[in-house]
Amino acid sequence: MQSLSRHFTLMSTVQFLIGGILLSIKGCFVKKKKMIISQETMDVDFVRKVEALSGTSVRRCFQCGKCSAGCPMATFMEHPPNRVVRLLQLGQWQRILAGRSIWYCASCETCTTRCPNKVDLTSIMDALRKLSWDAEGASKESYVQLANKLFLQNIRTYGRQYEMRLAAVFNVKSGQFLKDLMLGPKLISKGKLKMFQSKNKNLSEIEKIFTRIEEMRRKGEAL
Amino acid sequence: MKEKLNYSYYPGCSLHASAGEYDLSTRELFKKLKIGLTEVPDWFCCGATPAHNVDELLSLSLCAKNLELADKVEGDLAVACAACFSRLKTTQNVLSESEVKRKQVEKAIDAPVILDSHVKHLLEILARDLGPERLAQSVNKPLSGLKVACYYGCLLTRPTDVPNLDCVEAPTIMEDVLKAVGAETVAWTHRMECCGANFTLSRPGVVIQLTNAILDSAKAAGADCVMVACPLCHGNLDIRQKEIEGVYSVNYNLPVFYLTQLVGLAVGLGPDKLGLAAMMVNPLPLLKEKGLL
Numbered sequence: 001m002q003s004l005s006r007h008f009t010l011m012s013t014v015q016f017l018i019g020g021i022l023l024s025i026k027g028c029f030v031k032k033k034k035m036i037i038s039q040e041t042m043d044v045d046f047v048r049k050v051e052a053l054s055g056t057s058v059r060r061c062f063q064c065g066k067c068s069a070g071c072p073m074a075t076f077m078e079h080p081p082n083r084v085v086r087l088l089q090l091g092q093w094q095r096i097l098a099g100r101s102i103w104y105c106a107s108c109e110t111c112t113t114r115c116p117n118k119v120d121l122t123s124i125m126d127a128l129r130k131l132s133w134d135a136e137g138a139s140k141e142s143y144v145q146l147a148n149k150l151f152l153q154n155i156r157t158y159g160r161q162y163e164m165r166l167a168a169v170f171n172v173k174s175g176q177f178l179k180d181l182m183l184g185p186k187l188i189s190k191g192k193l194k195m196f197q198s199k200n201k202n203l204s205e206i207e208k209i210f211t212r213i214e215e216m217r218r219k220g221e222a223l
Numbered sequence: 224m225k226e227k228l229n230y231s232y233y234p235g236c237s238l239h240a241s242a243g244e245y246d247l248s249t250r251e252l253f254k255k256l257k258i259g260l261t262e263v264p265d266w267f268c269c270g271a272t273p274a275h276n277v278d279e280l281l282s283l284s285l286c287a288k289n290l291e292l293a294d295k296v297e298g299d300l301a302v303a304c305a306a307c308f309s310r311l312k313t314t315q316n317v318l319s320e321s322e323v324k325r326k327q328v329e330k331a332i333d334a335p336v337i338l339d340s341h342v343k344h345l346l347e348i349l350a351r352d353l354g355p356e357r358l359a360q361s362v363n364k365p366l367s368g369l370k371v372a373c374y375y376g377c378l379l380t381r382p383t384d385v386p387n388l389d390c391v392e393a394p395t396i397m398e399d400v401l402k403a404v405g406a407e408t409v410a411w412t413h414r415m416e417c418c419g420a421n422f423t424l425s426r427p428g429v430v431i432q433l434t435n436a437i438l439d440s441a442k443a444a445g446a447d448c449v450m451v452a453c454p455l456c457h458g459n460l461d462i463r464q465k466e467i468e469g470v471y472s473v474n475y476n477l478p479v480f481y482l483t484q485l486v487g488l489a490v491g492l493g494p495d496k497l498g499l500a501a502m503m504v505n506p507l508p509l510l511k512e513k514g515l516l
Contacts, residue, residue, distance in 0.1 A: 055321070073429070106422060108417035110417070114392075126279060133277075147273065151273040155274075160236045160266075163236070163241055167424060183462065183466075190500075192242075192462070192501060193241065205288070206267055209288060212333070213281055216330065216331065221327070222280050222331075
């Protein structure tokens, strides 16, 4: 089993390397777009929306970089947290939403905890993810978004999280049929994956909450 | 002697599935310590990270609904999962500050929002409500010689702007509990680093990288085992440990205990009542070696 998992890792490393080489070859031919800061390129309205949703002002940030220093996910992001705020200050939100940074945020709240000037970056990330639904050119960091979507669907249908179903449907929908396949039987033998789970008696109430929120949103009364 | 402690109990989804041993050991431990625990009937999922990631109103509404359900049961609300705990606390905080959001949530759940109830993590109940002295009195098998790395993870002491269970950057509440039951704790670097949490589904590679650093740091500090108080931390450190060992060609063999399992062991509960058999990294050799079984 171990050798098999090492084999998969080796394969993904090779894939990663090939991908990297291809990207760098592409980089030689495609000219990098320069960032031009002017009144035309600054979209302040969008930034105001982010500020209203998150209840925090991006102008408070003085770029000390403490958020990025503590961020466990910063290595996976093309724009680390402090740069996300900087881009917002400059009205360049398209650059953030086109990338994967917001989808690699784990919501661990380290940034908000450590910010010396009370910038609530966790809420800014939430606001950006929410606004990316309708924003043009927003990245579909598909795996994370798919997982989120299935998670919420589970709540609506069952009232609670149904881990077995969540993992199975995720693997099918993301086309990764073999993902964590080796873990499955072990988890079942340890009683960690339940085949059947009791449904809530008050399931209709959760459906009502979802419907009411949808209706409020249609009428423009919701957050 | 103080009056009998009584709580309503919100286990959260994981405790009814992959973290069954946390649920079992919590119930058994509280029974042994004579603390009342009544599960909130028909509770819902709190929405965890995915809900607030995409829809704040939904997240707040789900938590407000659960607070309403819990209010019907007597006692403060005891929460086992760090993520549920953080979400419920955040909801109370956000809704008490913003009247606009409160009105929207009240409309969505069609009921008034309960803001004055006390939400407490199990750690808080053991360390504060019961207290180290009374906990120490119930110990009949001290965990002497067991070196434990206390892993707080990220959400246990957050959010920061509400009165919380301990200091956000340097908490000692886990160590306090463990010292009361006679265990040794180690000083280590990654006690509050994020494990990647729910990326275990969508981006397992990320989780493996982050958890490897955590296990590596615990091992380097000389720990025999790790203690957690969150089912997601447990899932990432315990279930994925074999895989991590394979990927990085290392050998950690660090059993990952839930808080209630270690305290339960000290008050004399047997392995079957603590669900030790459900752990992926077998803890029995370690416990036998230390003479704790």
